[in-house]
Structure formats: C-alpha cells, structure tokens
Amino acid sequence: MNIRSTSGKSITRMALLLICLALPAWAGAVGPGDGKGERRGSPVQVAGSAQLSEEILKRSASFFAAPPFMTAEEVYSEVVKGGDHGFFLVSLQSRAEFARGHVPGAVNIPFDELTEQKTLDLLPRDKKIVLTCDDGHRSMVASLYFNQLGYSATAMPMGLSHWNRAESAAPYTASAGYPAGVEKTEAAPGKALPPLSSKAANGMGLIMERTRDVVSSGRNLFMDRSELSREAAKDGGKGVFVVSIQRPEDYDKGHVPGAINIPFKDLASKESLGRLPTDRKIVVVCYIGHIGAAATLMLNQLGYEAYDLRFGTLGWNDTTEGLGKMKGFLLSLAEDRKYPVERGSGK
Secondary structure, three states: OOOOOOOHHHHHHHHHHHOOOOOOOOOHHHHHOOOOOOOOOOOOOOEEEEEEEHHHHHHHHHHHHHHOOOHHHHHHHHHHHHOOEEEEEEEOOHHHHHOEEEEOOOOOHHHHHHHHHHHHOOOOOOOEEEEEEEOOOHHHHHHHHHHHHOOOOOOOOOOHHHHHHHHOOOOOOOOOOOOOOOOOOOOEEEEEEOOOOOOOOOOHHHHHHHHHHHHHHOOOOOEOOOHHHHHHHHHHOOOOOEEOOOOOOHHHOOEOOOEEEEEEOOOOOOOOOOOOOOOOOOEEOOOOOOHHHHHHHHHHHHOOEEEEEEHHHHHOOOOOOHHHHHHHHHHHOOOOOOOEEOOOOOO
C-alpha cells in the first residue's frame, strides 16, 4: 500500500510512512482534458486487441506506481473541519445507505452509476476528488477509473468502517487468522492476454466502454476470505489462481499460500500479465484489499475474470510480517474513529 499525502499539515504525521515509500505525485495516467473526450492534443485511435490492451495498461501504469490514498484523519481535519475547498468529496454508497449516514459534505454517486455520463459531468477537473464508501474497496475501483480518464481522484482507506463503523454496511471484522505461507509459487511467463474488441474511437471511450461492461455485468468483484479459503481447498485450488501484489520483500515474509507474486508497481505490463491464465478465476491479494480492488478492475477491463480479496492480507492474517514496514499503520485502519456522519439524501 502506498500513500499520497495531500497537504502540508500531514507532513509530520506521515513522515515515518514516507521513509518507507517513494513520495508520489498526484498526476494520473493521463492529464485532465475538457471532459468531452480524449485529452486535448493527444488523440488516440484504438483498433485491434493488442492496441486496446496497451491503451488500458498505459492509462493504469502511473496509478499503480503510486496508488493514491487520503486517510480518514486527513479528510476529517482538512476537509470536514478545515473546509478546504480544493477537495470534492464523493460517497459511492447506495442512496439508501447514504441517507442513513455518510461523510459530511459528500455528494452521492452510487457505485452502479459510476460509468454514467451524468457522473462524469458532476466531477470537477480542478479539484482533488476524495472517494468514500462502506469499506474502501469500491472507492479504489472508482479511483483507478477516474484517474484513467484524467481526473485527480484518491480513496479514503477502509471507508466508513474506519470513519464510523456503526454507519458502514460492510465493516471490517477481525482477521480470520488463516495460515500465511512463505514458500514461493512460480507461474510460467509468455501467455497471451485475452482478446478484446471495442467500438471506441479513442482511449477515453475505450476505458468508459470496458468499465461500463464490468460494472453493468452485475458480477461481484470482491471475494470474501472464507470463500477463497474454501476455493483453495477444493481440487488442489485448481479453480482459482491467486496473485499477491505485495512488495517482494513482504511476499517473502508472509502471503496467502499458493499465490504468485507480481508487485503492484509492476502489474500494468504485458510481461507481468503474461503470467496470468485466461481460463481461471484470478483472485488479487494486496495489503488491505484496496490496491487489489483497483487491480481487479484493470484485469476485468482487459478481459480476465478477476476478484479482489476483501481486506487483503490484513483480513487473512493480521499477525504476518507480510504486512511489511507499514504494519502498524495498516492495523490502525481496523480501528473505529467514530467521526460524525451526516444523514439525509442531501437533496
């Protein structure tokens, strides 16, 4: 997990974390355009399966080099209390859940409306979009999508589960304590990516079309740890192909048994994807399930059948050293801050 610090107020508090990480920039895979199509001055014609895949990878690479996050503590102090107008809060809750309680000041865009034009028309290109939801996973899916389209969008880790657990429809529950492995699993490279077709005339249209297909399919993009445990125990785990996107040094210290390792910063490349099968369910495992959620969207955009392990390694086994140097911080995300919420539809 990487953190994009967004304010000078956070420098002292985040300094220890940034020692472990490269300080990233806010820029997305493609810079902002005019909201009506491809970025000005850089038209991209997409035709053919290979070109389609490359366009998706190109628009995802910088995102995975430095996945963007803004902590609940920062959102509360800088946006909710501080009134910083440089941010635009969005809740991806359903309308009913939003009405029952959401981060104060957030605008409601239900997740199933993510790819509608009215959603893009609502989003500002001159502000940093902060995405919230019940557990943080859908926020990261949306964050990748919006960054692929040139917006500056970040996610609040663990969502309402960390902000105010009583208001979350999908809160974090205690780690399952499943065994974590240290034995490496390898996968042969050189596999072809799934074939893709599109009617899109440019890169932005392609991303919108592929994401619309994923969201409108109705298929759950997230897999619970108990389900993965059952799947892994059936037929020697042949039904699932588990990919850990931990850093190599963390993978070596503890990961979901049987998982191959493709570090998240290397994920958006043909070489890395050449290790993945096209005829099995792919389950992505990261640290808390958030970078894995974004990776799951990208893989589904590319034509794989991929799922994100909810709450990642933390939910699988929160004692493993596979959580890395940020283990203490990740464990703190399981706590309930009991911040205030706003109720009502806001209309």
